[in-house]
């Protein structure tokens with residue numbers, strides 16, 4: 001079972017069962033609920049920033 005982290009609320013989501021996902025910056029993000037996906041889609045840089053870059057905590061999306 002592959003678990004992905006919902007970047008909005010921090011819940012772990014099963015990638016195979018996830019109904020809500022978004023592609024951003026070449027990566028796929030999974031969500032536990034439609035509301036989390038909607039929140040992410042409004043401001044993806046805020047939630048996607050820094051993930052995959054250990055030690056990079058700035059979420060401005062520009063650096």
Ligand SMILES: [Zn+2]
Nearest residue numbers: 006009032036
């Ligand atoms: Zn969620």
